[in-house]
Amino acid sequence: MDMDLKDIIEFLHATARSVGAEVTSPWFYLQLGLILAATGIAWAAGAAVRSRFDVTSLATGWPVPFRLFMRVLVGSAPTAVFAVLVTIARGVMLASTWPSRSYLLAVAAKLAFAWLIIRLITSVIRNAFIVRLVSLSAWLIAALSIVGQLDPAIEALDSVSVVLGGLRLTPLLLIKLGALLIVALWLTNIASNFVENRITRSSDLTPSIQVLLVKMIRMGLIVLAITIALGAVGINLSALAVFSGAVGVGIGIGLQKIVANFISGIILLADKSVKPGDLVTIGDSSGRISAMKTRYISVAAGDGREFLIPNEDLVTQKVVNWTYTDKNTLVKIAFGTNYDADPRLVCKLAVDTAAAAPRTIKGKPPNCILTEFAEVGMKFSLTFWIADPDGMDNVKSDVMLALWDGFKREGIRVPYPVRELRIHGGALPVETVVEVSG
Structure with a gap:
């Protein structure tokens, strides 16, 4: 460790001497002036390019990668102009003086070209x-390589280490692992999206099986990517066994709900009790299932709201699935009339009204029964079937409005309570009399 510290101190001293010698040279200020002038010209050229090209509508209709490439190319116009100007200035100085007197221009041009290439690739x-x-990391590596400090930086990052259970962890190892994980997970996302598109296009698979396959393939690819990344940097998976106890405790205490929701999601997909497109009622939430995720399902209410319900609730609570085995839905309407009406006529009128509704299933005739002789009048229950629960409230409203028109036409009145207040002697007590008016 002492030897490493001496090397670092000597490196800093050498660097300070080199920088001091460079700053005291008049050629340094000439190069700096040329770089500043190129920066101003590049900024003005970039503003002119952006004013002539609409970046948001550029290459509209092109494939996404080409559209992004063109937008980045226009956005990087100042960098390209700067790199070209500095390269020209470097060439002029090489033709007129020693190469060492234009070193700063060479570094600036190489850094600009490196940033331009990295932005186009990403x-x-x-x-x-x-x-x-990715852009900043790649440019930092390119910058260290251009100034000739990449190998010393790698050695410095690898010189500091922590040993845990036979595993030697260094900043260099963590940086490599992070970079490989980013690349591996990015490729995994591309592959899983491709597989998902192929699976969702298959008409032979039910929606539940499609979601289950996509989740299993995605999780398998993620595990494979992490395993490959760990192996690529030389980490033996057996060396991570020392962390298994802590991870197990963490999962048992802090991740109970996450694991429970994940397992519940697998159960829901396997038993097909709910699937995307089903109309469900869970507690006070009703709507159609629009998506099934690893942790929750999304239920679209139809009014712009979406309920995100944890998978565990669907396993442990009562769920009403309106479309589980049959989409046919029974609609119930309760209403009342006064005692002056003929109950048989009322039932016939209600049945005819429901049968005339456009969405009523013709093979299942409506039914109306007298349910109660109540204090305020007779109570009836009208039931009829529709082929789909979507818009059930609208169907009920249409039938009730048509039934109201039929009551008006037949002179049938609906009872409603009327309250009359009588005040004796101009003061309390107040006597309340309830009368029923038809």
């Missing part, structure tokens, strides 16, 4: 965070 990545991370 244009195929859609995730903005991954693009920034």
Whole structure:
């Protein structure tokens, strides 16, 4: 460790001497001035290019990778102009003086070209965070290589280590592992999306089996990618056994709900009790299942809201699936009339009204029964079948409006309570009399 510290100190001293000698030279300020001038010209050229090209509509209709490439190319116009100008200045100085007097221009041009190439290559990545991370990391490596400090930086990162259970962890190892994981998971995402598109296009598989296969393949690819990345950096999986106890405790205490929801999601997909497209009622939430995720299902209410319900709730709670085996739905309407009406006429009128509804199933005739002789009048129950539960409330409303028109036409009145307040002596007590008016 002492030897490493001496090497680092000597390296810093040598670097300080080199920088000091470079800064005191008048050629340094000439190169710096040329770089600043090229920066100003490149900024102005980039502004002119952006004003002539609409980046948002550029290459509209092209495939996504080519469209992203063109947008990055236009956005990187200042970098390209800067690299060209600095390269020209470097060539002029090489023709007129010693190469060492234009070293700073060479470094600036190489850094600009490296950034331009990296941005064009990463244009195929859609995730903005991954693009920034990959671009900055690759440019930092290129910069260290250009100034000749890549090998010393690698040695410095590998000189500091922590040994855990026979596993030697260094900053260099973690950086390599992180880079490989990013690349492996990105490739895994591309492969899983391709497989998902092929599976969802298959008409031979039910929606539940499609979702189950996609999840299993995605999880398998992720595990495979992590295993390959660990093996590529030289980490033996058996060396991670020391962490298994802590991970098990963490899963048992902190990740109970996550694991329970994941297992519940697998159970739901396997037993096919619910599937995408089903109309369900879970507690106070009703709607159609739009997606089934690893941790939850998404239920679209039809009014712009989506309920995200944990998978565990579907396994442990009561769930009403309106379309589990049959989409036919029984619609019930309760109503009442006064005692002046003929109950047989009321039942016939209700049955005829429900039968005339467009969505009523013709093979299952409606039914109306008298359920109660109540204090306020007679109570009836009308039932009829529709082929799909979607819009059931609208169907009920249409039938009730048509039934109201039929009551008006036949002179049938619906009872409603009327309250009359009588005040004796101009003060309390107040006597309340309830009358029923038809």
